[in-house]
Amino acid sequence: ETLQVALGRRSYPIHIGGGLLEQAEELLRPLGVGRWVIVCDDTVAALYGAPLARRTGWPLVTFPAGEGSKSLEEYDRLCRRLVQLGLTRSDGIVALGGGVTGDLAGFAAATLLRGVALVQAPTTLLAQVDSAVGGKTGLDLPEGKNLLGCFYQPRMVLADTVCLATLPRRQLACGMAEVIKYGCIADEELLTRLEQQEPDWPRIIRRCLACKAALVAQDERDEGPRRLLNFGHTFGHAMEALGGGRYTHGECVAAGMMEMLRWQTAHGSDQTAMLARLGALLERYDLPRKLDDLPEAAWRQYLLRDKKRSGGEMTIAVLERPGHGVLWSVTPEELLEETRWM
Ligand code: NAD
Ligand code: ZN
The missing domain is CATH 1.20.1090.10 (Dehydroquinate synthase-like - alpha domain)
Known part of the structure; x- marks a missing residue:
């Protein structure tokens, strides 16, 4: 099941289905990005990040699970790790996880080296039907949620519905x-x-994202x-x-x-x-x-x-x-x- 977010030269496909993470390497290859780094929280790392890293050989960078990680401190730590790994402008980031990961890793991708390629690989239902599509990224400040951020569209969205099985x-x-x-x-x-x-997840997610993709394309x-x-x-x-x-x-x-x-x-x-x-x-x-x-x-x-x-x-x-x-x-x-x- 594939949808498209129509944004001219920045258009991108949304793939939805069971087992997509297993095919991540083939799916991402056409993007022509040099090296990928996987970013996820420690809970998702244990479930899906480490297996993906093992299959692909892509490095994995993790941070503590929870809303508290949408902070300048965690952003700083993440960016420095990515630089230490030698990330260049022709490389990219796979944001694997819920909305927190999408927002944090998305903001890092938008800003590091003035922008590197980003793939959103959402693992929560909220992220799969909402936050992974549309390009909003950002961090919280002690004064409030999402006060810092920017629009930065991913190059692809991979919603693997297999992940929903472990969701509380x-x-x-x-x-x-x-x-x-x-x-x-x-x-x-x-x-x-x-x-x-x-619920028939791939079908439900497709209907939701068809709506969101259309609204994002218009506005x-x-x-x-x-x-x-x-x-x-x-x-x-x-x-x-x-x-x-x-x-x-x-x-x-x-x-x-x-x-x-x-x-x-x-x-x-x-x-x-x-x-x-x-x-x-x-x-x-x-x-x-x-x-x-x-x-x-x-x-x-x-x-x-x-x-x-x-x-x-x-x-x-x-x-x-x-x-x-x-x-x-x-x-x-x-x-x-x-x-x-x-
Ligand atoms: P989250 O990313 O913190 O994930 C919730 C919890 O589920 C975490 O502990 C995570 O480790 C765990 N988890 C993730 N995937 C799992 C899986 N497959 N199996 C088991 N556990 C799993 O939170 P969320 O609810 O996905 O997202 C909330 C965040 O999203 C908020 O910060 C909100 O501001 C943001 N958001 C952003 C947008 C946007 O457009 N950018 C839209 C809506 C919400
Ligand atoms: Zn909402």
Whole structure:
């Protein structure tokens, strides 16, 4: 299963399927890159990095697993290791792992020697349906997540669905929230499949990435239609920040999508039927409909402060009908006024 992200000279293929890592050498050969270095966290190194390094002879550079590694310290360590390995401008980096690896290794690839070739080889469901495609890379600062970064498109994406078998249940659910989001904004048939069938991963991932690839091709820098992908993220981000690591990104997006439908319902766009449908789907995939111990007043306050700072109108993603998202422009006051939407 192959998709293409259409970005002119920077277009790239997305390969999706079981066992792709076994064929990595052949798949990457046409890119004409000198030497590859594999970058992954220590958990993924043990599972997939070391076997890949053994098969290919490519060197492996690892870092500690977890969000904490999206730091300047880990970036510094990684870049220096790559330089010590003798990486040149005609070589490349394989970012093998979840979203943390994609962001960290992607940022290193974008900046080291003013840019070396990058292949995203995502191993979590979240990374396979979302972060590996689209070119966003970056690091966190103590002041907040993803404050440092740039757009840097990979030369290829290799989503090997075999990797999903070792993913902890909660990580899988985290990615499912994004899958459900794609169904909501762009693919009603995907919603129906998720309601009726056991997941067929290559197929699900292909449908999600077809949506993302199209939006990225239209709006690489996230200034227009790509913002549809933020459905559930407006409230979700505030919940995630306030949760302080208690909730996964996906859990916050799940609760954030429900919250947005409640908000729409209170603002002249009745989503009662969709709320029931989404609620049932989230339950089926071990995701919360509400984060009970996060006081609504708290994340509302947080969001208001955040949005006031950026000032003026803001764009939010809402649903017009199942499988069709649209962008609305609202003021922070409209979004957060005390209404019946609880
Ligand atoms: P992650 O990379 O930390 O992976 C989660 C955990 O799963 C890690 O402990 C990892 O070692 C482990 N793991 C990875 N693959 C595994 C496998 N196949 N089997 C068993 N364990 C495995 O986190 P994530 O949830 O993949 O990604 C979250 C990050 O992605 C956040 O930092 C977020 O900001 C970023 N993100 C980036 C984008 C983007 O467009 N760049 C989009 C969404 C999220
Ligand atoms: Zn997300």
